[in-house]
Amino acid sequence: MRRERFGPGDVLIYVLLALLCLTIVFAFMHLLSISLSPNYVATKGGLLLFPKDITFDNYMKVFKNRYIWLGYKNTLIRTLAGTSLQLIVTALGAYVLSKKYFPHRSFWTLLIVFTMFFSGGLIPTFLLVKRLGLIDTYASMIIPGLVSAYNLTIMRNYFQSLPEEIEESCMIDGAGRMRIFWQFILPLSTPILATVALWLAVGHWNAWFDVLIYISDKEKRTLQVVLRNIIVTGTQELDTDASAHSVADEPLVSPEGLKAASIYVATIPILCVYPFLQRYFVKGIMVGSLKG
Amino acid sequence: MTSGLTGHGRTVHPALAEFKKYVKYWDLCLMLAPVIAYFIIFKYIPMGGIVIAFKDYKLGLGISGSMWVGFENFIQAFQTRFFIRSIRNTLIISLYKLAVGFPSPIVLALLLNEVRHSAYKRVVQTISYLPHFLSWVIMAGILTQLLSPNNGAVNALLKNWFGRKESISFLLDNRYFRGTAVVSDVWKGVGWGSILYLATISSIDPTLYEAAICDGASRPQRVRYITLPCIMPTITIMLILNLGSILDAGFDQILNLYSSAVYETGDIIDTYVYRVGLVDWNYKLSTAIGLFKNLIGFMLVVTTNAIAKRISGNGIW
Helix, strand or coil, rough: CCCCCCCHHHHHHHHHHHHHHHHHHHHHHHHHHHCCCCHHHHCCCCCCCCCCEEECCHHHHHCCHHHHHHHHHHHHHHHHHHHHHHHHHHHHHHHCCCCCCCCCCCHHHHHHHHHCCCCHHHHHHHHHHHCCCCCCHHHHHHHCCCCHHHHHHHHHHHHHHHHHHHHHHHHHEEEEHHHHHHHHHHHHCCCHHHHHHHHHHHHHHHHHHHHHHHCCHHHHHHHHHHHHHCCCCCCCCCCCCCCCCCCCCCCCCCCHHHHHHHHHHHHHHHHHHHHHHHHHHHHHHHHHHHCC | CCCECCCCCCCCCCHHHHHHHHHHHHHHHHHHHHHHHHHHHHHHHHHHHHHHHHHECCCHHHHHHCCEECHHHHHHHHHHHHHHHHHHHHHHHHHHHHHHHCCHHHHHHHHHHHCHHHHHHHHHHHHHHHHHCCCCCHHHHHHHHCCCCCCCHHHHHHHHCCCCCCCCCCCCCCCHHHHHHHHHHHHHHHHHHEEEEEHHCCCCCCCHHHHHHCCCCCCCHHHHHHHHHHHCCCCCHHHHHHHHHHCCCCCCHHHHCCHHHHHHHHHHHHHHHHHHHHHHCCCHHHHHHHHHHHHHHHHHHHHHHHHHHHHHCCCCC
């Protein structure tokens, strides 16, 4: 196969793939250039692959917006707290349901899997969260979506694939099931734990709808919602202390540049870690497609 | 252990025997408890809230205090033009997405598989997976800038390269909204979607290709007669499973991209349920429409899963 010549067919394939990638790369370069360019360049229009007359005014103004910082703080809180809590609870449950001897295992599994296909819907869930007094709390961003039946199933399948003998020999040594789980099962399961943790973390970083409906307190808005108010609905005041800064302070700011800068400020963490973590995400898809 | 008999031959009540099993595995029960509690409270209790759909729900009276009205809310839903419109939009957008978005990852996987420089393949994969990790909020931000009719890059390209005179309002014009939604959805998901097919392709027995080369099969022939038939089971299953979720036309995407200007072509069932329920605060109508959608969706998923299971011996659970 490898001995065949690099023919016109190959050229076509390479070009097609390059085109797909260029649309993505150009979009990001364009946005970056707009965010780094002064207003008279940004509003001119057309594809701008490299910034002209570089200015950081847009970024300065975004960083002066205290809701961006609050958003960062809230997003970090929900991502860290949510991911760890979800991971622990899901792993515990998945481990139990991976045990064939657990009484009525198929019933408990069905109870969970059924919720993947039918739900009470938006309003009943909303009313429940309200009734539980979770409105305007960080808990409303974590608890209503605490366990995903899909992630639980994937973890359960992984635990099931671990050799039974580990547990048996530990039992003979007198270790309780809790200890076996923490000391032996979890360390053996780092690949699946890492993958699910990454999925959960990205999910929290990108989540916005729960904040939109459960949080009205401006101080608790996450980055995505602050961003959504800036770029989608246009309701977030970009000048939070308009009185303190006159237009003269940032003469080069443009609405386009501000939006582009806000997008970059919110996306930079993902862009930075993504290349290094990509293979773990991909590995997860493979694990998920293996049936236990 | 499963019978009601103990070692001493005394008969124990079966329920007690069942209970004793849980006592024996008390530590496992403790570990499972949070998960079960979560699903009962946050998944099954809201299912009880479905009764709102059959009641004249009044905030002051609560769910149990409100009057039963039978199918009144459903009748009302079907009498509004907007509900019918949202069903139509959901089906049209979903079918477009299926028609374009379903084959795209397969084609991408086939193309990637033909790439001989592994470095190039890795770069293409890394770049094409990236949009999957961005939220639709971010995507909406990127798209509104690129597609802006005033100074967006796409309109500038259309004018300079293709000689178009007028700008296109991709997100505000009913003629273009659905197309924009479909293309942007493919753009975001095509790379990620190709992973599954690439994995399937990489599991094909290489001797098949070697034999084909000996027989003088060209590269297109090898794709046609080896690769495609080998990934066909995966394609079939994915197609069936996709058909099962045809009522999900992409809530996150539409809610961030649409505006009242394009409700006519862009308002899908999920966004309509959201607006009726949490913008207009009409709980009973929203619940009724949501229930209608969930029931049909449930039947679709169960049917398609049963078919998928029969074909492959392997459903999604």
